[in-house]
Amino acid sequence: MPESLIIARGLTKKFGDFTAVDAIDFDVAKGESFGLLGPNGAGKSTTMRIIAATSQRTSGTITVLDRDPEEHGPQIRAHLGVVPQQDNLDGELTVTENLFIYGRYFGLSKKFIRAKVEELLEFAQLEEKRDAKVDALSGGMKRRLTIARALISEPDILMLDEPTT
Structure with missing residues (x-):
């Protein structure tokens, strides 16, 4: 059986009297595509914030990469690629500059980033837009760039919030 990268048991998040995440259980195995589905307000984004160690759970347990997000947030985030909803x-920087600067946030070497940027421009089909300002891109191109940016650090886990937008 593949190694589980994320394990949640009874995961709950409350905001006052409102229960945003209600005692959910799930496992995400290495190499698996996993989706959280539900209507608006079902707690999908809240669950992602708990996984990414940017929000604390109210109760239940969760491990991400064998670590508790509340105790090891920075270490977990170093291994995540996140594509936000928005x-x-x-917008003032070029496509290449956006990728390069994001890679530097992770402390990656300039040599590694240069090679990775080329790979990601091809992956995202943005080679011809490498020197274009982000503000000049179409919505679809911006979405592909955001995905490419999330992959710059070769994350162990890639999380996409509202991936169909």
């Missing part, structure tokens, strides 16, 4: 690209 892109947070820098």
Whole structure:
């Protein structure tokens, strides 16, 4: 059986009297595609924030990469690639600059980033837009760039919030 990268048991998150995440259980195995489905307000984004160690659970347990997010947030986040619901690209910078700067946030070497940027531009089919300002890109191109950016550090886990937008 494949190794589980994420294990949640009875995971619950409350905001006052409102229960956003209600005692959910799930495992995500290495190499597996896993989706959280539900209507607006079902707790999908809240669950992602708990996984990414940016929000604390109210009760239950969760391990991400064999670590508790509440105790090891920075270590977990170093191994995550996150594609947010709304892109947070820098519109004044070029496609290449956005990728390069994000790679530097992870402390990656310039040599590694240069090679990875080329790979990701091809993957995202943005080679011809490498020097274009992000503000000049179409919505679909911005979405592909945001995905490419999430992959710059070769994360162990890739999380996409609202991946169909």
